[in-house]
Amino acid sequence: MVTIKDVARLANVSIATVSRVVNNYTHVRPAVREAVTKAIAELGYRPNGLASSFRTQQSNIVGVLLRQQRTPFSSALAYAIENTMFDQGYRVLLCSTNGDADREEAYLNTMLEMRVQGVIIRPSAATPRTIKQVNLLREQGIAVSFVDMKPKIAAVSSVVCDNFSGGYQGMRHLIELGHRRIGVAAGSVAQKGGAADVGSERARGIRQAAADLATDVEIIWSPPFDIASFEIGREIGDVMIRANPDMTAIFATTDMLAIGVMHSAHALGLDLPGDLSILGYDGVLESSVTFPTLSTIAQPIHEMGQLAATTLIDHMRGVSKSPRQVVLENTLIQRASTIPLP
Amino acid sequence: MVTIKDVARLANVSIATVSRVVNNYTHVRPAVREAVTKAIAELGYRPNGLASSFRTQQSNIVGVLLRQQRTPFSSALAYAIENTMFDQGYRVLLCSTNGDADREEAYLNTMLEMRVQGVIIRPSAATPRTIKQVNLLREQGIAVSFVDMKPKIAAVSSVVCDNFSGGYQGMRHLIELGHRRIGVAAGSVAQKGGAADVGSERARGIRQAAADLATDVEIIWSPPFDIASFEIGREIGDVMIRANPDMTAIFATTDMLAIGVMHSAHALGLDLPGDLSILGYDGVLESSVTFPTLSTIAQPIHEMGQLAATTLIDHMRGVSKSPRQVVLENTLIQRASTIPLP
């Protein structure tokens, strides 16, 4: 493998000069610069990134820690982050934890050891273990930024959507359409309404809208569940629809859930949206793909990723030291699955 | 930052011994090992990965170069690769080129400089430029493995699906159901039938099945297009259905295309699957999510990723030098969107 020494020898200069040319510093005579460039081309020299990373202790790598990778939300997020990072010269180490705490720990360890310059985390949950790991990262001077979850640790940046407002908007939409008996498919955590996490914020918005906007709204909560998948949506929908024949709308807190609910409604012979309006949440790809097309509360996923990336970059470059907590707005996308009550 | 020297000092041994403990080599007295371990814990020492990578010239990173990241296919693939790599101690650098040749080049450059140990590529196309880059990688001793495309370069490993057989199976399925006027939605490249790429292989299988299995099959080719997206599917479907009222089935060479076609059929007032059977290709998430649920030729995406990863690992470890070209079978998943002709 050809090193900087070989180039120096061929160009008849010192290795320091070659280094200066490679990193195009100032203070190199044009003639010399050209000679070095020529030698580089001739030898096919390529700087050893392992060596320069080592010397500068800068890896130019950022870790992106996601709990899942297969969901459209996660991959859209990863894509947005990677794109933004690429343009700024950073490369992305993909770390999907799969919800496995051991694996999360292993990845955080790797990141610590390979001296990543920053980490973007969308955590499984803000467990004490995660918090500890994150603090460890920050002690080592590694910039950290959360996405889609506002951590309890004060001094760390985050980008989240206003899930309260999203829930509120969705509920308002259904209420304005005249619906009064409204099913809500929300996970088990959400319903308890304790922690300030994504699901329970949405649920809180939903409750609030119902309280604010009409006196006669009845919310029918789904049975609790853990994973917001298509299959769960189908089960939930089946149970709720059977038990509540007078329910006229269902607000599902995830698009995949909503699609599942749609399937169950179809299976039970309901006409959509005539017999039942359905509203989703997320705005992922599948939304536009159902019959009828799915109304949904869309999250600006790309913007989330982009902002998380630029925030992290600012921290890494020392441009901005103080944490920045960004809250983005969700927007209602009205399609064909929600209609006014006759 | 605490280094190996600090540990050595505290434990009263040389740095060589600490290194031996850290990498748990043999020939260290239990008592010494324990003392060192204690010192490591006490100081919170964490080996500097940048330094050891530099010293050994082993990054333990593999690059995964994908043309797109947002599609379910790509993200499922990336997920499978990352999972398998993780278990073997390798970390994954995510590189989505977005179909941009400059970006592909920039990423390949990065990988070369940071001395990744291997690269898995699902290229935009086997352009001469890509080929050149790949050869450059291999000259530097970096293992390369293709996925979802069999490269023309002889001596490189690949994992692909038998797209010919997939096309054949799909067509056979429709013919066996009694369909004779069958629309085929395939991209522009596919229809030319020249190169041995994914799309044209499928088209070849489709032609062959029609020729083999019935004398009276008429294939109605879609207008050419470049991107197999939902929107394109809707356009294509609209055109084809209007122009061919007697067509009884459409075979779309992508699930997203198929979903688009379904939408256009709905919009034109057709009853699915009564008036038109629709068959997809890929077996990605969305397949089970449509109304009616989509029959499709499923690719073993997870297995593809897994095999690509293990193949690459074998090459990196020198277990197997000779390239391995794996061909996997697609399987028909029959759901509700394809029915027999009455």
Place this chain on the structure above:
DNA sequence: CGGTATCTTGTAAACGTTTTCAAAACAAGA
């Protein structure tokens, strides 16, 4: 031409590991 300021270049140290080599310590057999 001497002096000063600026630009250009080279020398050499440093980064934190791994690894080679040889020395030290120990064990066992005589």
Place this chain on the structure above:
DNA sequence: TCTTGTTTTGAAAACGTTTACAAGATACCG
């Protein structure tokens, strides 16, 4: 106790860069 062989340890070199520092070259002024 002295060999001989084995196990354990440390000293020091090496990996390929970057960079601080100093020295050499050049330009400009009076």
